[in-house]
Amino acid sequence: MGRALTSRTQQQLLVGIAALVLLGAGFLPLVLAALELPLAGVQGLAHARAALAAPATWTLLVRSLALAASVTGLALALGVPLAALLAKTDVGGRQAAFLVHAFPMFLPPFLLALGWFHLLGRRGLLGTEATSRLLFSFAGVVLVLALAFTPVVTSLVALALRGIDPSLEEAARIVAGPRRVVTRILLPLAWPAAALSALVVFALAFSELGVPMFLRVRSYPAAVFARLGGVEYAPGEAFGLVVPLLGMALGLLGCERWLAARRSFPVLGPRQRGTVPLPLGAWKGPAGAIVWALAAVSVLPIAGLALRASAGGFAGVPAWIGASLTNSIVCAGVAATIIAALGLIVGHALARGRRGAHLLDAAGVLAFVTPAAVLGVGLISLWNRPATRVVYGSLAIIIIGDVARYGVVGVRTMAGAVAQGPVEHEQLAAVVGAGFARRLFRIVVPLHRLGLASAWLLAFIFCLRDLETAVLFYPPGREPLPVRIFTLEANGPESVVAALAVVQVALTAIIVAAGATLLRRAQRA
Numbered sequence: 001m002g003r004a005l006t007s008r009t010q011q012q013l014l015v016g017i018a019a020l021v022l023l024g025a026g027f028l029p030l031v032l033a034a035l036e037l038p039l040a041g042v043q044g045l046a047h048a049r050a051a052l053a054a055p056a057t058w059t060l061l062v063r064s065l066a067l068a069a070s071v072t073g074l075a076l077a078l079g080v081p082l083a084a085l086l087a088k089t090d091v092g093g094r095q096a097a098f099l100v101h102a103f104p105m106f107l108p109p110f111l112l113a114l115g116w117f118h119l120l121g122r123r124g125l126l127g128t129e130a131t132s133r134l135l136f137s138f139a140g141v142v143l144v145l146a147l148a149f150t151p152v153v154t155s156l157v158a159l160a161l162r163g164i165d166p167s168l169e170e171a172a173r174i175v176a177g178p179r180r181v182v183t184r185i186l187l188p189l190a191w192p193a194a195a196l197s198a199l200v201v202f203a204l205a206f207s208e209l210g211v212p213m214f215l216r217v218r219s220y221p222a223a224v225f226a227r228l229g230g231v232e233y234a235p236g237e238a239f240g241l242v243v244p245l246l247g248m249a250l251g252l253l254g255c256e257r258w259l260a261a262r263r264s265f266p267v268l269g270p271r272q273r274g275t276v277p278l279p280l281g282a283w284k285g286p287a288g289a290i291v292w293a294l295a296a297v298s299v300l301p302i303a304g305l306a307l308r309a310s311a312g313g314f315a316g317v318p319a320w321i322g323a324s325l326t327n328s329i330v331c332a333g334v335a336a337t338i339i340a341a342l343g344l345i346v347g348h349a350l351a352r353g354r355r356g357a358h359l360l361d362a363a364g365v366l367a368f369v370t371p372a373a374v375l376g377v378g379l380i381s382l383w384n385r386p387a388t389r390v391v392y393g394s395l396a397i398i399i400i401g402d403v404a405r406y407g408v409v410g411v412r413t414m415a416g417a418v419a420q421g422p423v424e425h426e427q428l429a430a431v432v433g434a435g436f437a438r439r440l441f442r443i444v445v446p447l448h449r450l451g452l453a454s455a456w457l458l459a460f461i462f463c464l465r466d467l468e469t470a471v472l473f474y475p476p477g478r479e480p481l482p483v484r485i486f487t488l489e490a491n492g493p494e495s496v497v498a499a500l501a502v503v504q505v506a507l508t509a510i511i512v513a514a515g516a517t518l519l520r521r522a523q524r525a
Helices: 002-036 041-053 055-088 094-106 109-120 129-135 138-163 166-175 178-189 191-207 210-214 220-229 235-259 281-309 314-321 324-351 357-369 372-383 386-392 396-420 424-431 436-447 449-465 481-488 494-524
Strands: none
Touching: 002 235, 002 324, 002 357, 002 372, 002 396, 002 436, 041 055, 041 235, 055 094, 055 138, 055 178, 055 191, 055 220, 055 235, 055 281, 094 138, 094 281, 094 449, 094 494, 109 129, 109 138, 109 210, 109 281, 109 481, 109 494, 129 138, 138 178, 138 191, 138 210, 138 281, 166 178, 178 191, 191 220, 191 235, 191 357, 220 235, 220 372, 235 357, 235 372, 281 494, 314 481, 314 494, 324 357, 324 396, 324 436, 324 449, 324 481, 324 494, 357 396, 372 386, 372 396, 386 396, 396 449, 424 436, 436 449, 449 494, 481 494
8 A cells, every 4th residue: 555655646746747847838828928918907908908909900810810721721632632642552752752741841931931932032043023922922921831831731641541450441442442442441530630730730820920921921920929029019919919819729729629639649659560552553653743743842942042052151151150059959959858758757647548637738739729929928927027037038948938839749749659558567567566656767768768759859850940939038149040040031141041041951851860760770679
């Protein structure tokens, strides 16, 4: 009894610490953001009331919702068929095509917009007056963001398709052709993953600041940002504008709970036995051409950045980059380590159905789907005080912002890994008297080391690409590289800004390649 009580206490202590970090980083700032309006005083309330009463406010909100919905629809239209071709058919070079197509997903979308500008802008390599007008328009923002986020759909749906029980597919093949197997059996089974990817893309597209601001298209989150740190500084109005965004975030959380919160874990994850790819026959060539054309379009803006940077931009990098590269690596590394630790404890509790774990997971999802501008308002409210100046004025505030926004990445990755693994080892260790901490670090960590490494790598890349969260409160002189590029875009030399973007691309490519290589070697060992 004493040992059982000790084990339970260990579990409660570790989960309690993880809950404090997760809720303190992401949930508490959202609560404070919601409280800013009633605490704003008479003048602040008057400004907020005026902002919410203005028809232009709601017009802008509807416009931003339409933009996010258009991006989501286009990403689904491209990503779902592409996932089916890459995951289930014998199209040529599908693994390489998937890597090429997916890579831009790890970059800030703003960099891709910059690359398209150097290709299709008025002075771009392929640019004309017409392409420039298209790029700097609502449709241009939709196209740029849809191409940036389509790999999110492709990846999640392809993973779900590969996770479907092979026996179902094999039985279907006996009585149906490849097209019917894909459209009648596989895609319906993968719909929770498609719905989840749609929700993720919608949240990312709505939160996006860099692309709409760069392409001169007004958006609701950009209006909040402008009233917090731009030339339209008016915090009272910003608190008012946050209210509809909080309502939208709660709606997205409700959708996520209904769609996939419980069903995703059995679906996601590798299967021990694969299936033979579906033969496309005469359609193999055309299908391969479509797949590779989409993959090439995905990386085309990177070529635009490289071409512009080659015009003398790389020589200026040492003078312009400052400490931003170091700031990015340090912040992403520390935040990813915290996120992976949170994922180990909370993700394990979630996979094992522990009480309260779904509430912590929901808090993490809420912080992720809430527009970064709202999270920024809450973090500023929580940390911009004389007593916490040491945190707010250092890289620590960026790390806290990263943990708040991307904590759910670690939780979901580890929950998926643990849910796919055997529980018998832990049960046997508990029977012989091993406490929770010992089981966690001596059994769960070694057994799921690949999942833990994947959680760290994913979190590191997400933090490395973040612009929307950090741009709201980065300390002066401590900006990460994406923020440095974004702030230099307006006044810095074009070729140098493009060269800095290429540095971000190269850093990401090195990390993705090194991480994938290490994971593959560990999997074979």
